[in-house]
Amino acid sequence: MRIRWILLVLMSLAATAAAASHVLAQYQYQREVDVAPPDEDIGGGYVTPEVQRPAPRAAWWDVVDMAALLVALGLSAWLVLQRRSRNWLIALTVICLVYFGFYREGCVCPIGAIQNVSVALTDPGYAIPLVVIVFFLLPLVLALLFGRVFCGGVCPLGGIQELVLLRPVEVPRRLDGVLGLFRYVYLGLAIWFATRPPVDRDFVICRFDPFVGMFRLAGPADIMIFGGALLILAVFIGRPYCRYLCPYGALLSIFSRVSWRGVTITPDKELDCGLCAEACPYGAIEDMRAKTSGCLFCARCYNWCPRGVVKQEAVKAITTGSSDEAKASA
């Protein structure tokens, strides 16, 4: 009887102790925590670890970007208007696609700069970086001088589409014109979204940029699918983004409408064979002349022009010294 009592008491004690140990465990924690303990209190030769913070990109890279843009624009204009060489232009396109696209991961670009400029013009508190101003304005100045030089060999979004255009299909002129209007709508929407108050501000051009995800090899799934679809479409329809979506393309085509010079398929006198118009995948040749607002500086027409080919061979023959061939072909 007595043993039973003792056992019962012991068991209840054990149970209480077990239950209390959980509670006690919390009370055993005595150290007050109101400041970080210094190294000496921690002891054992402890040294507070440094927090590793990778540095952001150095500012002088902006200068490199601006210089690269200036050189690329100059080269693009020279290769198309003076050198009249599509091969060299393709080389420039690839270089710009690698640098502005894959290396710089699509930022900074003039298309997105529209939004920064809109914000800078409306929000007094917004400081716009110089590199963005230069990227926005330089291609527009060149559009006034020569046309859409930027689209030709420099723009990485244009470049990636240019390189996949293998089976060009002509878009009916009417449809082309109607679809082309969407660029202006998009431009308006982009400016509207960018100039809203900071909390609601959105840069839709960047958000719905179909190719930037490819340049970064990562991106939201829906945009990647959109980009992929657009790129497949671009195999048949020349540069669908540039012609129907690009808001900067809209600006460039307004400015290049009154450009000082432009692509001349045959500098002296046009033939009326129409081969150039057939060669142009962008429907930018009307009446054997390149429309400056639609011409994307791809230099395809030169290679198709019978006179252009003759002239090029003649030039080549003269520069390489074999004048007989030059005479023969001329």
Next chain:
Amino acid sequence: MKSEPTRREFLNATARGAGLVALGSTAAYLVIKAGPDGYWQVDPRKCINIRLGAVNVEVCDKCATTCVLPLSAVRAVNEYAKCGRCCICPSYFDVTSEIGRDGLPTRKLCPRDAITREAIGDVDPDDPLNNFYDYHIDEDKCDGCGKCVMACKEPAGLGSLRLEVRHSLCVDCNRCTIATACPDDALVRNTNDLSKMDPHPEEETA
């Protein structure tokens, strides 16, 4: 042998001149306003997860869910110099979970198990509850969800955990998608290092 300019040529030249003037004046206006190019940072005075005083509120996970990268460029960072080295770290442990036999909560707070706990200094093996502990964040696992950051606040924490944009990962979008989604407008483009800033709300410091 230059011919007289046609009407069309004249109009074009006029429009071109107007265009140049417009571009020039825009350029001049913008250049006056131009500032140095900053980089995206989380402002600790604005972010609801970081700023002190914002307690008993929902954790915001926009940094983890809206970045264009598969794993966000925003990661949690433990500012060791401010860490209390608590035994029961409210950011490491889920303090609402059951207390185990060792006196520690049984569950961890981090959904990705990115935090490790390590006894430091003069370790007393008989008194594990009163030792100092370092908490290391494995950045390869962290996605910047902010749970731990929200937990390390008054009354239990000192606010040593922050969310920071890791510049080695950030692709430096023209407009950060997190900035667009952030309800506190806490992702800002700035040239100053905001990570050193005190996480007191902006109203107090301003």
